[in-house]
Amino acid sequence: xxxxxxxxxxxxxxxxGYPILIDQLVSVEEQRRIMKEFEHxxxxxxxxxxxxxxxxxxxxxxxxxxAFVDKGVAFLMGKGFSIKTKNEAMNVTKxxxxxxxxxxxxxxxxxxxxxxxxxxxxxxxxxxVEHFDPDTQPDKYEEYPKGRIRLIVLPSYSTFPTWxxxxxxxxxxxKIIYPIHVEREKPDGSIDxxxxxxxxxxxxxxxxxxxxxxxxxxxxxxxxxIPVIGxxxxxxSGEPFGASDIEDIVxxxxxxxxKTTDVSDIINYHAAPITVIFGAKAKDLQKGxxxxxxxxxxxxxxxxxxxxxxxxxxLNYIELIRTAMFELASMPEDAFGKxxxxxxxxxxxxxxxxxxxxxxxxxKWVTYGEGIRKINKMIIKFAKLIxxxxxxxxxxxxxxxxxxxxxxxxxxxxLPKDELIxxxxxxxxxxxxxxxxxxxxxELGISEPDKKLEEILAETTKVEQVLATAQExxxxxxxxxxNEAMATNVGGIIHPDEKxxxxxxxxx
Numbered sequence: 001x002x003x004x005x006x007x008x009x010x011x012x013x014x015x016x017g018y019p020i021l022i023d024q025l026v027s028v029e030e031q032r033r034i035m036k037e038f039e040h041x042x043x044x045x046x047x048x049x050x051x052x053x054x055x056x057x058x059x060x061x062x063x064x065x066x067a068f069v070d071k072g073v074a075f076l077m078g079k080g081f082s083i084k085t086k087n088e089a090m091n092v093t094k095x096x097x098x099x100x101x102x103x104x105x106x107x108x109x110x111x112x113x114x115x116x117x118x119x120x121x122x123x124x125x126x127x128x129v130e131h132f133d134p135d136t137q138p139d140k141y142e143e144y145p146k147g148r149i150r151l152i153v154l155p156s157y158s159t160f161p162t163w164x165x166x167x168x169x170x171x172x173x174x175k176i177i178y179p180i181h182v183e184r185e186k187p188d189g190s191i192d193x194x195x196x197x198x199x200x201x202x203x204x205x206x207x208x209x210x211x212x213x214x215x216x217x218x219x220x221x222x223x224x225x226i227p228v229i230g231x232x233x234x235x236x237s238g239e240p241f242g243a244s245d246i247e248d249i250v251x252x253x254x255x256x257x258x259k260t261t262d263v264s265d266i267i268n269y270h271a272a273p274i275t276v277i278f279g280a281k282a283k284d285l286q287k288g289x290x291x292x293x294x295x296x297x298x299x300x301x302x303x304x305x306x307x308x309x310x311x312x313x314x315l316n317y318i319e320l321i322r323t324a325m326f327e328l329a330s331m332p333e334d335a336f337g338k339x340x341x342x343x344x345x346x347x348x349x350x351x352x353x354x355x356x357x358x359x360x361x362x363x364k365w366v367t368y369g370e371g372i373r374k375i376n377k378m379i380i381k382f383a384k385l386i387x388x389x390x391x392x393x394x395x396x397x398x399x400x401x402x403x404x405x406x407x408x409x410x411x412x413x414x415l416p417k418d419e420l421i422x423x424x425x426x427x428x429x430x431x432x433x434x435x436x437x438x439x440x441x442x443e444l445g446i447s448e449p450d451k452k453l454e455e456i457l458a459e460t461t462k463v464e465q466v467l468a469t470a471q472e473x474x475x476x477x478x479x480x481x482x483n484e485a486m487a488t489n490v491g492g493i494i495h496p497d498e499k500x501x502x503x504x505x506x507x508x
Contacts, residue, residue: 030160033241034156034157037119037120037121037156037157038157039250040065040119040120040121040244040246040247040250041119041120043063043065043066043246043250043253044063044065044066044069044119044246045066046061046063046066048061048063048253048254048257049061049257057265058261058264058265058268059261060257060260060261060264061257062256062257062260064249064253064256064322064325064329065246065249065250065253067336068245068246068249068325068329068331069115069118069119069245069246070115071331071335071336071357072114072118072245072331072357072360072361072364073111073114073115073118074414075357075358075360075361075414076114076361076364076365076368076411076414077107077110077111077113077114078414079411079412079414080106080107080110080412081106081110081372081409081410081411081412082409082410082448083097083098083101083372083376083407083408083409083410084407084408084409084410084450085097085403085406085407085408086399086400086402086403086406087450088399088400088403089399089403089404089406090450091392091395092392092395092396092399093380093396093399093404093405093407095390096379096380096383096388096390096391097376097379097380097407099390100149100151100379100383100388101151101379103148103149104149104150104151109151109153112153113125113153113231113368113371114364114368116153116156117231117232117233117242117244117364117368118233118244118245118246119244119245119246120156120233120244121232121233121234121241121242121243121244121247122156122230122231122232122233122241122242123153123156123230123231123233123368123371124153124154124155124156124159124228124229124230124231125151125152125153125154125228125229125231125371125375126150126151126152126154126176126227126228126229127149127150127151127152127227127228127229127375127378127379127382128149128150128152128227128382129147129148129149129150129382129385129386130144130147130148130149130150131147131148132144132147132148146386146387146388146389147386149379149382149383149386149388151375151379154176154228155178158176158177158178159174159175159176159228160174160175160176160177161173161174161175161228161230161240162174162175163240168238168239168240169240171226171228171230172203172204172226173201173202173203173226174201174202174226174228175199175200175201175202176199176200176202176228177197177198177199177200178197178198179195179196179197179198180195180196180197180198181193181194181195182194182195182196196211196212197210197211197212197213198210198211199211199213202221202226202227202228203221203226204221204224204225204226205220205221205224206218206219206220206221207219207220207221222385223378223381223382223385225378225381227378227382229371229374229375229378230371231367231368231370231371232367233245233364233367234360234363234364234367235363235366235367242367245329246329248328248329249325249328249329252321252324252325252328253325255321256318256321256322256325259314259317259318259321260318262314263311263314263315263318266311266314327356330356330357330359330360331356331357332353332354332355332356332357334353334354335354335357354415358414358415361414365409365411368409369408369409369411372407372409373407373408373409376405376407377405377407380404380405384396410442413443422443422444423444426440426443426444437453437456438450438453441453
């Protein structure tokens, strides 16, 4: 199949609509999973109604599902994350890990991972190597002559793992299935567009690619592991799949929209009331402002249809549903900008106000942290395979076995802090030997505390050397050196320049 142009059709409707996918490739259990995930995506995108009302009729949609997922993603990935390695591997594996994550846009990729997991309950990340043709892509080939390590967040409805019968956390096979559009140029110059199902089956030993059940390529798996990492958004004990952030609030969201729409109808009906006429005909009455009706029959009367019931019960019920959604989603209303006296709110009080969301985020730190650790292992294996420029093979071979692939993801505290109060507290802890300088940097939210601590220690050493030299200088030379340093390098490290040194040597 040559001279073909492949365009991925990633919409879920395109995936589930093909009989070849449903009948031959996906089990009934997998169909149920992707249908539930499709329902969650519809809720996230605001497609809450199964039917449409007539033109002009209100159909209220308050999309709390999206708000809850986005808030959870902001707390989890809003400030990014950093990679920690063993001290022995600090200059061996960490540089290549940081380079690959940054090359794949770490912040955006993290948000994509969090959103996919928050909506569907699972995030699937494929680690692969992308090669470039030197003739058609010379710029990319020059930048990545040995290939680019890619981290791809796969659509949940296109990923179908098979788990070990004895271990639900061990993947033995992974199928990635999606439709593609194949474009072929006809002899007359027109383009013929056909849609086919592409399928990739990955095991520890082999990688096979199919187009409509026809094997088009088969190759050996170069790393001996399935390079697709599954991350559970929220763990479910004994289950291979995780739980979504909106798992429990979808029914409440439908009820909230329905009842809010009912109240909207009532308000609209009585904002433009219907005129009811008893004992007379409407054609005999003139319509319009400043009209006077007279001569009505004895028993005749004209009145507007009025609201005779109290809406408070309906409004209370709507508020009850809304409160239940916030509680089940572990979302404090304060996190969405509800009025609160911020100026008088201490850090502890702010933490207590957001306690449900903090607890939810800490759970995700465990699940997503484990997933990132597995991704890092795949990155190192592929870096070793393609001889990545930042990968130091000789130094890697010398590392202890427990340091070669050991990594950890560190997430900063998502809550805002009063830095002055925080610094005072940290200072007291350091003074009383209750905190290390590295831990102090972590509490301050420094993304790479080890690197920052190394810089601080190096700078401190230089300052101590300058001070030790200064003690040997005459008082006048020391004053001259200090004045020049303050004039040229205020707030930095004091470095005696060549001119100052000459003055000192001459005895000035």
